Amino acid sequence: MDPDIAKRLFDEGGTFVLLDVPVGTEFGIDMNTWNVGDKFRGVKMIPPGLHFIYYSAVSKEGSTAPRTGFFHWFEKEEVLARFYSAKDEEITDRRATEDELERFKANKKEMDTFLGVYPYESWKQWVSITNHISKKLLERIQPLCVTIASASNLVRREEQEENIVGEPSERKRHKGSGSATREEDLMSHLICAPGTEIRWSQILGELQFAFVCFLVAHVYDSFERWKRLIDVICRSEKALHDHPGFFMDFMTVLHFQIKLVPQDFFADIVSNNNFLIDALRKFFPNVEEEGSDALVKRAKKFKEHLQDKFEWDFEEENEDDQPVVVDL
Structure with a gap:
């Protein structure tokens, strides 16, 4: 140093x-x-x-x-x-x-x-990977308890309802039905303990917060949030014209995030599910149609970088979007 x-x-x-x-x-x-x-x-x-x-x-x-x-x-x-x-x-x-x-x-x-x-x-x-997380965003988005835990603190939904209304729920009074003994039924009735959940809402700073929480804090729910945010951003056509600066920042943020994800983790979770490739297959054509010259130029460089580094094919059509041939 x-x-x-x-x-x-x-x-x-x-x-x-x-x-x-x-x-x-x-x-x-x-x-x-x-x-x-x-x-x-x-x-x-x-x-x-x-x-x-x-x-x-x-x-x-x-x-x-x-x-x-x-x-x-x-x-x-x-x-x-x-x-x-x-x-x-x-x-x-x-x-x-x-x-x-x-x-x-x-x-x-x-x-x-x-x-x-x-x-x-x-x-x-x-x-x-954190430069868009402001003090104001941190105070608003982090759990009320402040702690970020990779293992969620879960409670039964009925117990929380009882704490709120002061009476046992209808399901709790009839727990003898036996359906609540099944694992999937039990899981469906578990929620994060009040005050321990991350309070999501905004986009750019939140995109970084979600990424850090899954990469560093090992919170899997944040990975799911990260995927949903990327999908929403990549599908936004009108916003490309109205907020070009936002999408410039988005590509920069995504560049550094992809750079930091361990290669084996990235291949197992991202490439196999194709969520990022599919999202960017929508994003790049949208930029070409709706984006400014500067945004189109930046997107082209970003696209070429990803193609060179990961050999991703952004021209290949998603199987779900391809026509289905039916033999009559």
Whole structure:
């Protein structure tokens, strides 16, 4: 790291202090993951801005628990301190007091050897997939509980209804019918615990939020949301004429997202289902018909890049759209 950048980050960068973490616990920030050692107390020199902090408990046998984490917008020189419960295998709700934070700040140099350095070389990569996620979007879209968990906290729909109206639901009163014992029936009556769900609504920043939540936080529902958003954007014809800047940004965002997806994962989930290829087969012709000259030029370069890199054929017609030949 450049000495001037290192000095500026030491003076102005954020610090995340995490105490009482068991040795071997998987800990990560943004695109970087480690198994902590016995001296670990957190991370220093964090560039100001949006970051995702996450962790997974690791058993003695080496098995890793589902990933849990949270987003945080670090201000200059901010010190964020949290505490880990080995018993519950999670970061607790306890926040450091003002006195504790002042002690951490005052002892910053003494704590230096216990704090890992944020891998600055990965910073540009992180920014490339989060630059449209604003503070305002983060506050509106993240779960009310703030925690992002790859394993959803599910409750029965009837229990939630009972909490709201104060009476057991009709189905709960007649649970002797036996249909609720089937696995598919039970799953259909499970919902995310109130306050734990991601609050989706907007498009461009949300597209990045969904991608980060599935790539880094391992939330599969966010992958499904990412696919739906891409499909909606690629089918939008009138918006191409009205909002050309949006679609310029969309192609840039998608370029960096595709670049970061592991090749084997990308082939297994994306190519086999063909959802991205099918969406772009609609998108590129729409751009040619409705887009400005600059948008058409940018889309052509993006299309050629994908064809060269993945050998995707955007001219091939989707089997579902082809005419069906019937023998009479």
